[in-house]
Amino acid sequence: MTSLAILTPVPLTAPGQTWEVDAELREKLCLTNDGVLHVVDGYGGNHFVMAFVERLRRARFNHSTEYVKPEHLQALYRGYGGAVVGSRQGQQYVGNEASGGKQDDVVKILRSATEAGASDIHFFATPKGHQLSFRVHGELEPAASFAGRDGEAMLSTIYETMSESTGTNYRPGESQGGRLRSEFVTECGLFGARLETRPTLNGPWMAMRLLYDSGMILTLDQMGYLPTQIEALTRLVHRIDGMVLLTGTTGSGKSTSIQTLLSMLLESVNYTINLVTLEDPVEYRIKGANQTPKGPKEEWAEAIANLMRLDPDVALIGEMRDTASALAAFQAALTGHGLWSTLHVNSATASLQRLHDLGVEDSLAYDPSLVKGLVNQSLTRVLCKACKVPFERFKGPISADLKTRIQTHCIVEQVFMKGDGCSECNGRGVVGRTAIAEIIQPDLAFMRKFRDHGKAEAQAFWVNEQGGVTKNAHLLKRINEGMVDPSHGERDICALDEDVAIVGVRS
Ligand SMILES: [Zn+2]
Incomplete structure (x- = not known):
């Protein structure tokens, strides 16, 4: 798009012009006669901005979009009666043309x-x-x-x-x-x-x-798992017996991971096994699985028992919420079925604690021939490559203690922070999210440690003696790759020095 011939473009969205918009929208965008739509950074996804873009599209008005600062917009409207008042993102109350009810x-x-x-x-x-x-x-x-x-x-x-x-x-x-x-x-x-x-x-x-309804299944690599973790997950997928717990908090992406893992499982056996699910409600499709919603009046334990009589090879139980459903799930695993389930916890070791709290007997919960995999995941934001800022040149606000943690635990010259946003990231500074995970394949030694000495000791044993990769370690790797802003990592996952505090290792 060339605009050389026009030194001072005319704002077509100003009052009296062909594309006039109301005062509120003039704080967010300006269309000029050189075919450029100027949008204030951060407003690319705004409902009214998008509605205006739709208007242009319908009128076949060819334009390119540029993301600008509010001051830039003010300058464009200057002299055209559309003076912009100080724009505070998200604080405007618009008397909108699309008022409710439709x-x-x-x-x-x-x-x-x-x-x-x-x-x-x-x-x-x-x-x-x-x-x-x-x-x-x-x-x-x-x-x-x-x-x-x-x-x-x-x-x-x-x-x-x-x-x-x-x-x-x-x-x-x-x-x-x-x-x-x-x-x-x-x-x-x-x-x-x-x-x-x-x-x-x-x-x-x-x-x-x-x-x-993604239709497209993400690979473990695309989700952000590390090569060693992908190896471990592939091993877990290829065993048809035993229990795998995929855990995380709300919004941790564990449903997406289950969908991927079970799709991998079905594909690897060429859809020759009966994979059944019990969900409340069914929220995503798994090609080749028999997905069933839990009935509104049905108890979890009763539904699990019913499902196990339907000749399954592998079952996914939406969530173990109470003692009865946890016991029913273990009963299924004991009879040689593959069983996948989720728990609402924020570390892999915490899932064993949770089984204990749900009233599952130690002889079952700590049996490595029954419990084959403890997977825990969270999501953190991925920086926009086009506008991220090297930590050493970062001028934004940062607390003194976070700065110290970055200097102590990260490779400082490889760390990047969130930038101001650009057209690549729609002004957000971030372009998506990536999984930060830990995977324990418990053996007898780990289970004994857990049973005799508790969660913290078992965690330390897993890291120090068995080479376990914690979420903290996974996070530091992504920060050192310049993919994740350390302040996002701390908010989304854990403190950069959590391993030092809990398992006494230096990362
Ligand atoms: Zn960007």
Whole structure:
């Protein structure tokens, strides 16, 4: 795109011009007559910005996009009556043209959320109205605001006309749950969208979890696992018997990993085994598996027992939530079935502790011929290669103690920090997330250590005697590769010196 001939481009989005937009939108973008759409950094995924881009597309207006600072936008509008007031990201309350209550607007929001790769959509109630935010790469970002009761009208449209509860009255004063009807989610490439509402002091709040129908299965390498970890996981996948626990907290990506691992398993045996699942509800597809949802009135233990009578070779039990379901799962593993399950814990060793707490007898929980693998994973943000900043030149705020930890535990000259954002990363500074994991394949010595001396001793034994790679070690490797900002790593995973504190090793 050449704009040499035009020294001072005319802002077409200024008042009275052909593409005039309202004052709020003029704080976020400016279209100039040289065909450049200037968007303030961080607003690339904004609902109203995207709606404007859609307008240009429909009109076949050829343009290129540049991401700029708010001051740049001010300069473009200067003299055109569109003076921009100081723009604070996400704090603007727009009197929007797409005010609540219309299904089309909700679909537009869903589209811009999925295009941004959001995992969740929130309509937060605030004293001034509703704030629409997307969770992208684990972080909340403001997308739009709805003044007055517009947001509330939108929530009632969603609940009463777009969810599976259609026909049920939306009651803003109560907590309600549901799922969006498939016609609204499939066109956005989603498998489903689960919604929950809850009254707050400022009015009703709605959260939507977006479930993606990826179709494409990520490889372990693409997910961020290390070569030695991929080797261990491949070994676990190829054993059809015994129990593997894939653990992590909410949003740790463990569902994606289970999907990949079980797909690998089915492929490796050319789909000649019966792999059954019990999930509440089914949230992703595994090609070749018999996936079953838990019935609304069914107890977990009862459902597991029923499933085991359906001639499975390998079973995935969504989650071991209580003593009865944990015991039923162990019963299945004892009878020679392969069993995969998840637990809500944040380290591999903590999963053994959790089995103990769930009331599984030590002779079962600490039997390495039954418990074959303890996998724990979390996700951390991946830096944009185009705008990341070397630690040594980083001028942003950083606490003195984090600085010391970086200097002590990292290879300083290889460390990078998040930059200001650019067109490559839509102004975010990060481009996605990567798995940080630890995998224990327990043997008798490890299990005895755990049984006789507890979690911390077993962890130290695994690291110091058995060469275990902890999440801390995995994280440091990614920081030293310049892939992860250490401050993100500390927030998403653990303190850089956690191993020193817990297992007494120097990383
Ligand atoms: Zn960037």
